[in-house]
Each structure stands twice: as structure tokens, then as C-alpha cells.
Amino acid sequence: MSRLSFKQITKRFGSLIANDSISLSLGEGEIMALLGENGAGKTTLMNILFGHYEADEGSIEVEDKVLTPGSTEAAIQAGIGMVHQHFTLADNLTVIENIILGTESLWSWRHDLTAARRKLMEMAESYSLAINPDALVGSLSVGERQRVEILKALYRGARTLILDEPTAVLTPQETENLFITLRSLTAKGLSVIFISHKLHEILAISDRISVLRRGKIVDTIKTSEASRSELAEKMVGEVVTRPQLEAMQPGAPVLTLAGLSAFGDDKLPMLNNVDLTIHAHEIIGIAGVAGNGQAALADVLSGLNRDYSGTLELHDKTLTDAGPSDFVARGIGRIPEDRHVRGMIGEMEIWENLISEDLRSAEISKWKIIINRDAAIKRAEKLIERFDVRCEGPQAQTKLLSGGNIQKLILARALSPEPDFILANQPVRGLDEGAIAYVQEQLFDARKRGAAILLISEDLDELLSLCDRIAVMYQGNLSEAVPTATRTVTELGLMMAGQAIHAN
Amino acid sequence: MQIELRQHTSLLRIGMAPISAIFAALILCSALIIWAGVPVLEAYALLFKGAFGSAFALKETFTRSIPLIFTGLAVAVAFRSKFYNIGAEGQLYAGALASVYFGTGLVSLPGYLMVPFLLLVGALAGGLLLLVPVLLKTRLKVDEVVTTLLLNFVVLLMVSYLIEGPLRDPMAMGWPQTASIVDEGVLPTLMSKGRLHAGLIVAILASVLIWAVMRFTVLGYEIKAVGFNAKGAEFSGVKINRTVILTALISGGLAGLAGVSEVAGLKGYLTLDLSPGFGYTGVAVAMLAQLHPLAVIPAALFLSAVYVGADSMSRAVNIPTYIADVLVGVSVLAILVSVMLTRYRIKWRK
Numbered sequence: 001m002s003r004l005s006f007k008q009i010t011k012r013f014g015s016l017i018a019n020d021s022i023s024l025s026l027g028e029g030e031i032m033a034l035l036g037e038n039g040a041g042k043t044t045l046m047n048i049l050f051g052h053y054e055a056d057e058g059s060i061e062v063e064d065k066v067l068t069p070g071s072t073e074a075a076i077q078a079g080i081g082m083v084h085q086h087f088t089l090a091d092n093l094t095v096i097e098n099i100i101l102g103t104e105s106l107w108s109w110r111h112d113l114t115a116a117r118r119k120l121m122e123m124a125e126s127y128s129l130a131i132n133p134d135a136l137v138g139s140l141s142v143g144e145r146q147r148v149e150i151l152k153a154l155y156r157g158a159r160t161l162i163l164d165e166p167t168a169v170l171t172p173q174e175t176e177n178l179f180i181t182l183r184s185l186t187a188k189g190l191s192v193i194f195i196s197h198k199l200h201e202i203l204a205i206s207d208r209i210s211v212l213r214r215g216k217i218v219d220t221i222k223t224s225e226a227s228r229s230e231l232a233e234k235m236v237g238e239v240v241t242r243p244q245l246e247a248m249q250p251g252a253p254v255l256t257l258a259g260l261s262a263f264g265d266d267k268l269p270m271l272n273n274v275d276l277t278i279h280a281h282e283i284i285g286i287a288g289v290a291g292n293g294q295a296a297l298a299d300v301l302s303g304l305n306r307d308y309s310g311t312l313e314l315h316d317k318t319l320t321d322a323g324p325s326d327f328v329a330r331g332i333g334r335i336p337e338d339r340h341v342r343g344m345i346g347e348m349e350i351w352e353n354l355i356s357e358d359l360r361s362a363e364i365s366k367w368k369i370i371i372n373r374d375a376a377i378k379r380a381e382k383l384i385e386r387f388d389v390r391c392e393g394p395q396a397q398t399k400l401l402s403g404g405n406i407q408k409l410i411l412a413r414a415l416s417p418e419p420d421f422i423l424a425n426q427p428v429r430g431l432d433e434g435a436i437a438y439v440q441e442q443l444f445d446a447r448k449r450g451a452a453i454l455l456i457s458e459d460l461d462e463l464l465s466l467c468d469r470i471a472v473m474y475q476g477n478l479s480e481a482v483p484t485a486t487r488t489v490t491e492l493g494l495m496m497a498g499q500a501i502h503a504n
Numbered sequence: 505m506q507i508e509l510r511q512h513t514s515l516l517r518i519g520m521a522p523i524s525a526i527f528a529a530l531i532l533c534s535a536l537i538i539w540a541g542v543p544v545l546e547a548y549a550l551l552f553k554g555a556f557g558s559a560f561a562l563k564e565t566f567t568r569s570i571p572l573i574f575t576g577l578a579v580a581v582a583f584r585s586k587f588y589n590i591g592a593e594g595q596l597y598a599g600a601l602a603s604v605y606f607g608t609g610l611v612s613l614p615g616y617l618m619v620p621f622l623l624l625v626g627a628l629a630g631g632l633l634l635l636v637p638v639l640l641k642t643r644l645k646v647d648e649v650v651t652t653l654l655l656n657f658v659v660l661l662m663v664s665y666l667i668e669g670p671l672r673d674p675m676a677m678g679w680p681q682t683a684s685i686v687d688e689g690v691l692p693t694l695m696s697k698g699r700l701h702a703g704l705i706v707a708i709l710a711s712v713l714i715w716a717v718m719r720f721t722v723l724g725y726e727i728k729a730v731g732f733n734a735k736g737a738e739f740s741g742v743k744i745n746r747t748v749i750l751t752a753l754i755s756g757g758l759a760g761l762a763g764v765s766e767v768a769g770l771k772g773y774l775t776l777d778l779s780p781g782f783g784y785t786g787v788a789v790a791m792l793a794q795l796h797p798l799a800v801i802p803a804a805l806f807l808s809a810v811y812v813g814a815d816s817m818s819r820a821v822n823i824p825t826y827i828a829d830v831l832v833g834v835s836v837l838a839i840l841v842s843v844m845l846t847r848y849r850i851k852w853r854k
Contacts, residue, residue, distance in 0.1 A: 302739065304739065323741060324741035328741060341736060342735055343739070344736060345732050345736040346732070346733065348732060352725065356736075356741070357741055359722050359726070370720055370722070
């Protein structure tokens with residue numbers, strides 16, 4: 001019997017068709033994966049199901065009853081629960097308070113916590129989702145918070161769970177635990193829609209896979225009959241091969257960090273005595289769950305934070321008291337984590353963004369005062385061509401470009417001066433396959449030329465395929481950088497969760 | 505009702521926004537005129553005649569626009585970097601104070617040097633006054649809206665003290681006003697009759713200069729970058745604090761020039777009623793001009809025409825001059841709405 005079915009759902013945003021007559025059905029006790037690149041229409045479809053959007057055409061039936069479109073309440077009533085990629089929990093409330101939030105009448109005089117607690121504990125037990133109802137959500141780990149989100153949906157009577165990119169914030173072990181939970185839920189008859197773009201996870205957990213591309217369902221197949229390469233091709237629409245790391249002898253040390261410590265706004269240490277040497281022709285990867293000091297390290301290495309102790313040397317010269325412009329002038333290329341906030345100024349034109357790091361150079365300005373517009377536009381034309389940026393021209397507004405094209409502009413600005421050291425912070429996050437391959441190729445080219453590269457990422461697969469050496473960051477401490485081949489995913493996962501692994 | 509972002513906005517729409525806003529304001533204010541018991545069209549005709557109907561009226565409108573161009577520019581430059589200077593009124597008085605301090609006999613220079621000298625010290629005084637709020641902002645993150653606004657009252661009380669005391673003109677029969685600035689320091693009038701003075705030329709030159717700085721220079725680039733996205737600008741290497749401080753000096757300087765030009769071009773001496781709120785109206789000018797330095801000139805002319813025209817209208821029919829303030833206020837609100845409509849479109853649900 002089908003729990004839920006989409007019938008010919010179409011949703012347009014202006015001229016863009018986000019969902020193009022999508023029909024799908026989900027069986028009882030089934031885990032269906034929705035696979036697709038960013039912008040393929042997965043999230044739009046789920047937002048229609050959950051009542052955030054109204055479909056232009058088509059309808060949704062839940063247990064053979066038509067769901068009222070555009071109403072979140074109706075979706076919850078019909079037993080649909082959503083676990084968002086970014087959690088919607090209040091850090092300063094306890095688990096039980098978060099779970100009953102919004103379920104009580106506004107006019108009731110007081111919380112009925114005892115009944116709620118009993119119900120929660122029963123649920124937690126029957127689905128083996130251990131949780132302390134009185135813990136503050138702010139003190140929980142990411143995996144535990146996700147468990148609270150799932151319990152919150154179940155508490156509201158969900159029989160269909162939608163999980164939007166649930167593993168993006170988890171360590172491999174936490175992911176494994178999530179999968180165990182999902183299996184115990186489906187064993188009790190719940191249905192799950194699992195949204196992801198990570199192939200191996202989808203192959204590991206789902207019963208059936210629907211592939212979305214540009215708003216259309218390309219194919220729906222049984223997981224047991226699917227292969228990784230076939231899925232990849234269906235998702236992207238063409239065969240995209242990611243570049244391979246060539247073995248290469250590392251050169252002289254380029255950047256050396258010794259005893260580097262940095263402090264956050266609350267004076268708590270964000271980086272704790274970090275030592276690292278990066279050589280020419282070498283890519284070093286920093287793994288870790290978000291929020292363990294990677295941002296603090298990136299701030300120091302891009303020149304934004306000068307309030308650190310320890311030393312930072314580029315080619316044996318210390319970089320004391322240097323700001324972003326000095327960093328760039330001395331041969332450091334920086335790819336920031338947030339390309340829309342730090343990377344580009346959206347309201348400015350493309351050519352303006354491409355000169356922002358060397359405004360006072362002889363090429364770009366006369367006497368460091370008057371901008372040489374012709375030279376700047378000529379540079380932009382050259383870089384747009386070389387980095388294959390799809391845009392109307394140098395004078396197009398930057399914010400109108402797609403994420404992939406904005407990232408190409410950032411690469412163009414950071415890599416075209418051929419820097420000796422490159423900081424690449426999450427350089428492929430949220431990009432589609434074609435753009436990912438492109439960014440990785442550019443990094444490999446820079447490595448070949450002799451650049452030293454530090455790659456910060458939360459994606460272990462990415463790090464394992466891109467890096468010569470890998471180190472793990474946990475609560476501001478950086479482990480020793482060891483050759484990538486000597487670490488297994490399990491070991492890295494344990495280190496990301498704070499366990500010390502000694503090289504043997 | 506849904507509000508959607510427009511992908512592209514045509515230049516025509518951007519140009520029409522302030523004009524349609526002004527029409528909307530005129531229509532909204534006609535309710536008040538009807539309430540006052542005067543035929544709407546007659547009232548607006550009188551207002552128009554009062555502002556543009558004769559050579560005298562035109563000269564008055566232009567004269568009144570001079571301080572508004574300066575304060576409008578001051579606000580436009582500051583707002584471009586998201587430094588919300590609401591203190592142009594105080595900076596105007598600081599500029600005026602500097603011009604009477606140095607221009608009433610303390611310094612004597614030939615005319616071709618005296619006028620530029622007074623403009624310079626006035627601009628410096630305005631800029632230095634704004635240095636206090638800007639340093640409080642960059643050092644201690646004190647909100648500049650509060651400090652610049654409150655500093656206006658401090659400056660006014662200071663001026664009040666000075667013209668009652670140390671700077672009072674002994675020949676003024678006890679009136680609270682300063683001595684007149686020396687003849688060499690007076691901005692020449694532009695036409696034989698009327699009060700229109702060379703401050704207009706200085707104001708237009710300032711607009712063009714600021715436009716050129718914003719469009720062609722590294723400093724202008726940095727001011728815009730900080731205003732659009734301070735985090736992005738900082739990442740690229742723009743020194744945020746330095747840029748905001750420089751912006752504040754320019755902004756305060758421009759407002760200071762308004763004070764010098766009112767003293768040296770119009771009044772000759774400083775009194776407490778030198779400015780009927782030119783500094784505050786400067787905010788309206790800048791918003792109407794959508795922060796564009798050249799558009800400040802027509803925006804200032806429009807607001808000045810409203811004030812001059814309303815004065816004249818209220819003398820002819822029974823409508824208080826306050827209608828001018830209402831009209832200006834409604835115009836600014838209307839422009840905010842119309843600018844929003846150039847960026848977003850409203851979709852009514854079927």
C-alpha cells in the first residue's frame with residue numbers, strides 16, 4: 001500500500017521550472033532516496049509536500065486522501081515530519097521543552113510536562129533513540145540534536161519522515177548510528193524520504209532511488225539493482241570524471257605554522273598550539289566536524305585575524321601584523337568558505353570584484369588613487385575567458401551569477417596571480433559535479449606548478465581523493481598531518497569525534 | 505500577497521521612481537489641503553508659482569537649495585558606506601562657527617584667498633566634529649545614529665552660549681548674534697538683484713567632485729565596497745575602519761561647507777536660526793537622490809522649491825507653511841516605497 005504519492009507536481013519560479021510534472025510514490029516501511037545535484041529540485045519538492053510552497057499543478061495524496069496544498073499544519077496532521085538540514089531547535093531550552101514547543105495550546109495555563117515526558121520516553125524506548133529529556137539542547141552533540149529533531153517529528157505523530165541532507169553535519173560513526181535508527185523506524189512501518197547527493201550513503205540506506213535532474217525525474221530504480229557509476233551519470237546527465245591526484249615529490253617548505261593559538265570573541269581558545277608545515281607540490285587536508293576551529297585557522301591564514309600567538313612563516317619570513325592585502329601581495333591565494341559573504345560583493349560588477357585584492361597595484365590604479373578602468377575590464381575579460389565564467393560580460397552584476405560561476409570568479413582572483421600558498425576553505429561545497437571537477441583540476445594545476453595548498457573540508461571523501469597528507473581538527477587541536485593512504489575512514493571518523501589515534 | 509525579487513530593473517523604472525513618488529506625495533497631501541478648505545489645484549498652482557513663477561522666486565529657490573545640496577551630499581556619501589550620519593545639522597553649525605571665528609577679523613587675507621580659507625576651515629570643523637562619533641563607532645562600536653543625532657543638540661547649545669557670550673557682537677544692540685565676517689570673506693552674489701550667491705557654484709562643483717571620487721577612485725570603490733558588504737570588503741583587504749573614518753571626514757566636511765556658505769553667502773553673521781533644519785532635510789535630499797551625488801542637485805532643488813513655494817502659498821491662502829514639512833516627509837516615504845518597487849514586484853494572490 002502506498003503511504004504517499006505525488007501526482008504530476010509542477011512548480012515554476014518565473015521562467016525557471018523547479019519541478020516538472022513529478023510523479024512519485026512511497027510505500028509503507030520504505031526508505032526512498034531522492035538523489036540530485038544542488039538545484040535539481042529536491043528541496044522544492046519537499047517544501048511543496050510540507051506546505052511551504054504551493055504547487056502550480058498537480059496534487060499530493062497521503063494515504064489516499066488529497067493533502068491541502070500550502071499548509072504546513074495539514075502536512076503535520078497527515079503525519080508528515082521534516083528534519084531540516086539546518087536544525088530548528090532552541091539551544092537554550094531543554095530537549096523536552098523543544099519537543100513540546102508548538103504542540104501546546106496558547107491558552108493553556110501551564111505545561112503538562114509529565115504526560116509529555118512519559119510519551120517521549122516511551123517513544124525513545126520503542127525506537128531505541130536514547131535521549132536525556134532534561135539536557136539543554138545547546139549542550140548536545142550534532143548527532144544528538146538530529147535525534148531530537150527526529151523525536152520531535154515522531155512526537156507530532158509523523159509516519160513519514162523527510163530528511164534533508166541529514167549526513168552533511170555528521171561524522172561517519174554518527175551517520176552509521178543514524179542509519180541504524182532509520183532501519184528501526186522503518187521496521188515499525190514508518191516511511192522515509194532521504195535527500196542526498198552522496199551516492200555511497202544512498203546505496204547503503206535506501207530501498208529505492210529516484211534521480212532528479214533539472215526538475216525532472218530521470219529514473220526510479222531499486223537500490224539492489226543500482227550501481228554507483230550509473231547513478232552518477234543519471235544525476236549529472238553526462239559522465240563527469242573527477243581529476244586524479246598524481247604522485248609528486250614535495251618541494252621546499254612554503255608555509256610553516258608553529259605553536260599557533262587564536263582566541264574567539266569570548267577569549268576562549270579557538271586554535272590550540274597548532275603546528276603544521278606545508279611544502280611546495282603538496283595538498284594538505286584538514287578534516288573535522290564544523291565548528292572545531294577550522295574557521296579560526298582560516299581567519300588567521302587569510303589575514304583577517306592578527307590576534308594570535310605563535311608564528312606564521314611564508315618562505316622563512318614571518319607574517320606578523322600583515323593584513324589581507326599584504327598576504328595577497330606576498331603570494332597567498334585565498335578561497336573563502338562563504339563565497340557570497342566573504343568571497344564576492346554581489347552588488348558590484350564582475351570587473352570590480354576581480355580587482356578588489358590589488359586595488360593599489362600599478363596595473364589597476366594610477367598613483368594608487370585613480371582606478372584604471374580599461375585595464376580592469378581587460379583583466380576581467382581575460383579571466384572570464386580563461387576560467388570559463390558564464391556571464392554577460394565584465395559589467396554584469398555579480399550576484400546574478402550561479403554559485404559555480406561565482407566560485408570560478410573567486411578562483412580567478414585567487415589563483416591567477418600564481419600564489420605560492422593557497423588556502424582553500426570548502427572550495428566545492430554546494431557546487432554541481434561539473435563545477436566540482438573544475439575546481440579540483442584548478443587546485444591540481446596549482447599543485448603541479450609548485451603551490452602549497454591547505455584544503456579545509458567537512459567531506460572526507462573529498463579530502464581522501466585530493467590530499468597528499470591529512471590532519472584532523474578537534475576542539476582547536478590539530479593532529480599530525482600524515483600521508484592520506486595511512487588513514488582509514490573509520491580512524492578519521494573517530495579522530496573527528498575526539499579520540500586520539502596514534503600513528504603506529 | 506507575495507513580494508518577489510526582480511531579476512532586472514530597467515533604467516526607465518529607476519528614473520521614474522522618484523518622479524512617481526513625488527506625484528504620489530502630492531496626491532496624498534491634497535487631502536490636507538482639502539481639509540484646510542482650499543481648492544487643491546489652486547493651492548499647488550500657488551506653490552508652483554511661489555517657487556518658479558518669477559525671477560525672484562527662482563532665485564530664492566536656488567538660494568535655498570545651496571545648503572541642501574551640501575547637506576544632501578554629506579548624507580549621501582556617509583550612507584553609501586552605511587555610516588548613518590544624522591548629524592549634518594550640528595556639522596553645519598560647526599562649519600558656520602569656524603567661519604565666524606576666523607572670518608570676523610582674526611585672519612585677514614585678500615578676497616581670492618579669504619573665501620577658500622573660510623571654506624577650508626568650515627569643512628575641517630564639520631569633519632572634526634564628526635570624528636568624535638566615528639571614532640566611538642570604530643573603537644567602541646557605539647551606534648552612530650544616536651551619537652550624531654545627539655551631538656546636534658550639544659553643538660546648538662554651544663553655539664547658543666558662544667553667541668550670547670564670547671562671540672557676541674558688541675555692536676549688535678544686545679541681539680544674540682556674532683559680528684559680521686569681513687568683506688573679503690563674503691561669497692559674491694551671482695546676479696545684480698536678489699540673494700543668489702557663489703555658494704551655488706561651490707555646491708555644484710562639490711557634487712561633481714564627489715561623483716568623480718565615487719566613480720573613478722580607489723577611495724570611492726572602497727566606500728561602496730564597505731557599504732555593500734563590509735565582510736567581503738574586509739576579506740579583500742579594504743581597511744574598514746580607515747575607510748569609514750575617511751568617509752566621515754568627507755561627510756562632515758561637506759555639511760560644514762553648508763554652514764560656511766550660509767554665513768558667508770547669505771547672512772553674514774551667525775545666529776541660532778541660521779538653519780531651519782537643513783541638516784535633517786539633507787537626509788531627505790539624499791534619500792530622494794537615492795544617494796547619487798549628481799542627483800542630489802535636482803533633489804535639493806525640488807525640496808527647496810517645496811519650502812519656498814509653501815511659504816509663498818501660505819501667504820496667499822489659508823494653509824500653514826507646515827504643509828511643506830508634511831509634503832517633504834510624505835515624499836521621502838513615497839520614495840522609499842517606490843525604490844523598493846524597483847527592486848521587488850508585488851504579486852497579488854488570485
